[in-house]
Amino acid sequence: MPYKIGLVGKPSVGKSTFFNAATMNSVDEGNYPFTTIDPSIGEAYVRVNCAAPDFDESCDPRVGFCHTGTRYVPVKLVDVAGLIPGAHEGKGLGNKFLTDLNEADVLVHVVDFSGETDIEGEPTDSHDPREDIDFLEEELDMWYLEIMQKGIERFENKRRQKEVKLEEELAEQMSAFKTNKNEIKQIILQVGLELDPDEWEQEDREELAREIRKETKPMIIAANKMDMEKSQENWEEITEDPEYQHLDFVPVSAHAEKALKNAAEQDVVDYYPGDEEFEILSDLPEEKMEGLQQIREFIGEYGGTGVQKALEDALFEELGVMAIFPGGADGLGDEHGNILPDCFLVPEGATAEDFAFTIHSDLGEGFLHAIDCRENRQIGADHKLEQGDVIEIISANQ
Ligand SMILES: Nc1nc2c(ncn2[C@@H]2O[C@H](COP(=O)(O)OP(=O)(O)O)[C@@H](O)[C@H]2O)c(=O)[nH]1
Ligand SMILES: [Mg+2]
Missing domain, CATH: 3.10.20.30 (Beta-grasp domain)
Structure with missing residues (x-):
């Protein structure tokens, strides 16, 4: 089973732009047919150093492709649309959203760092992107809490009749989160709680649900729309805010990636996903030249458009996957x-x-x-x- 990376975020942050840019096949991929299973599930790539040059060979990938020693390995990318306040209570796509989200091995939370969309995705002047980060985390935490509470109830009911272990009951109730009794037990002890929910306050339960969520739902923040002026200020403020040190941020311009992929498809530029520079291959009208020039400055400054980096950091840094x-x-x-x-x-x-x-x-x-x-x-x-x-x-x- 290939790894699945889930894109989440409120409406209008650029999830679809990111998804389309990352799953676009602008590069010839030999005989591997691209198939769309579902409009919101596509194939993206993560880059790894190809081993073949270390053996003085060049490779023949069965899937994906290789370019100058960089191997592009396929992963599944899912656009998990439908995050709205109250999703955990079944609002909007509600449970469907949460089920889709559970199928992802790791999440990329796309956040509009320009602050020009409000919490519902409507245009506004100055919205603090931190609210979006909080909102997703809270939504996930409430969902975890609800399921955990069911596990606690189940434990309480059973233990009237026989000897049962709390961690086993919780792990079973929370199995969709790909956890197990050892992990649950470890987290309970880590947050300093006893293995008896009768001793817990409501806030202990909340903290525990949050810790289980953090362990089982690895996620990074794609700080999107970094090509806009306002984004820079938000970036500095948020990445230096001690409240957000538990998260990893990648500066992204999904727009720039999409534009470069389009241009590469038309043979206007020589660009491979994740590159920090590109070559312009043909004469272009001034307006297009200027657009490309701006993108060139952006990727020079940030070391790429960030789309590839977000996917790769999610998989290799957050999840610790190896090629x-x-x-x-x-x-x-x-x-x-x-x-x-x-x-x-x-x-x-x-x-x-x-x-x-x-x-x-x-x-x-x-x-x-x-x-x-x-x-x-x-x-x-x-x-x-x-x-x-x-x-x-x-x-x-x-
Ligand atoms: N400036 C800028 N605009 C972007 C970027 N990515 C997406 N957008 C714009 O944000 C709006 C919402 O994008 P969309 O991908 O539909 O968002 P979704 O609702 O999260 O899927 C569109 O107008 C996009 O063109 C970006 O990197 N920079
Ligand atoms: Mg969309």
Whole structure:
């Protein structure tokens, strides 16, 4: 299953612009057909250093593509529209919104940093983007709290009849949040609570729900519309505000990314997603030249449009995902001679044996040992992998 990154945010912050820019196929991708499953689910890419040049080879990706040593690995991007106040009470798309949100492995909260849209997404002069950040977090926290309360009730009912463990009941009730009893227990103890909800105040419950949410819903803030003048001021104020130190912010101009992708599609510029610069390939009317010049200044200053960085930070920094290449100790080609055709994204902490299971359950079941192809040495089942590893699996089922 590919990783899913969810875009969330109130209306008019630029989610669709971001989504379209990130999922646009302006680059030739060989024979991998682009299929739209749903208008709000698309394929985007995250960049990783290709391992092939380290072996003096060039690769033949089965999916995605590679350009001058940068491999573009597919991920799913979901535009989770429908965030409005009261979503946790079923307002707007309500529960559908929350279900969609749960399917995402990590969230990118798109926030309009220009402050020119109010909390409902209507135009205004000066709105504090912090309200949007608070609002999403609160909405999520209330939703978590509600489900947690059900778990507490369930625990209270059961414990009248038999011995039950609080963390087990909570974990079961909250299973949609991809948590487990050990994690729940750890968080309860971390916030300094006893394993008995009779001892908790309402604010303890709220704090606990918030902590569980923070652990299980990793998220970064895409500070969008940074190309507007007002955004700069908000950026400085918010990123220096101690109340917001728990969040990571990426400055973004979804507009700029969309414009560059469009221009690249028309062969007007030579631009690859995430680049910090581009070349103009043809003569253009002055107005278009000026537009591109402004974008050039923007990406020079910020190190890119931020769209790629937001996706990559979400996946690699927040989630800790690693890119691992299946290879062979005596050659990186598959049976057809394709060099490093695959690149898998695996969770933080994945071992050699986990990787075998990622490739195929048969490989995992017959796991004997693995080879770290960069170092040319044998590694065992529990060996923890690192970003960019090239691994051969030796399995009884090969
Ligand atoms: N200046 C600027 N405007 C943007 C940017 N991204 C989106 N917009 C504009 O913001 C408005 C809302 O965008 P849209 O993508 O429909 O927002 P959504 O409702 O969150 O999906 C549109 O007018 C976009 O052109 C950006 O990076 N910079
Ligand atoms: Mg939209």
